[in-house]
Amino acid sequence: MIRKLLQSSLVGLLSLNIGALGAAEVKPEDAVEYRQSVYTLIKWNFAPIGAMVKGQVPYDAAAVARHAAFLETLSKMPLEGFTPGSDVGDTKAKPEIWKNRQEFEKLMGDFQEQVNKLNQVAGSGSQTAVKEQFGATAKSCKNCHDKFRKE
Template identity: 40%
Template sequence: MSTTSTNALPSKTWLVRWKNLRNSCFVDYNLCHQIQLEEEGMKKRLLIVVMSLVLCIGFALSAIAQVKPATLVKQRQAAMTLLGKYFGPLGAMAQDKAPFDAEIVKRNALLLEALAKMPWDGFQEATANEKSEALPSVFKDPAKFKKASEDTQAAIANLVTVSKTGDTPALKTAIGGVGKTCGGCHDNFREKKQ
């Protein structure tokens, strides 16, 4: 008679499976610990990279802050020259000295908007003794000069807005507004040309 007992001891196969399962848990723990160590190492490396970038940016900013005054003058003069280049045709159109072209007005207005942000940081106190057309009033009354630059930028921003409408009379008025702010700045802060 052969009876199979349900209370029999576990077979060796079951023990082998249990040991394998238990060992795999230890392997997983070790693997998890190893991954954790690698993550900590990556965090340290990332921190080193970030700190290096911060130092590089700091050195770059200090180098920028030490730009030669003559270079600042050249940069602001170049920006002003480009402002004149792209505003000149608009002034001629507004005064009916050139055929009016709304597309050129729109294109030049966008260029002026970008260019109008460029020259102002070149008017640093260190450039006061450099040969240029800037009057001493630029450096003696910086708040007034800053207001004049902001007025010019606001007039150009208005021109950009109006240029999207294509309304010729409104465009001519906006162009006149830009010309007025430019002229006001030139009258107060630039040497008169002979």
């Protein structure tokens, strides 16, 4: 009996420990906030390039280069925010992200590649090349949103 009790409290302690480990991991709502914040920064840096290549505001090569350089770093940040179990709460992430992780990571990789090219052409000074590559990058955003983001 005592042995049984001891055993079950040991099991209890063990699972407490696992629970504490779990709590030390990122909370789903923090992961959601993190990735949404990164996407807000991505939009902040991406939109002005669009406005310039569309002629809505005067073209400023230095600003394009700065935004593109920030984007290259930012593009590497969202993935780690899609932690296991964070398809809950105030999020537009579809559960398919966690069911079809390979496809999601492939689209994330495509996007990083397009942003990388955008950063390269931003330094070349060719407005036409930037315009083209802006379009290709925007398409990589849309490809993922269409599949993995709720309306």
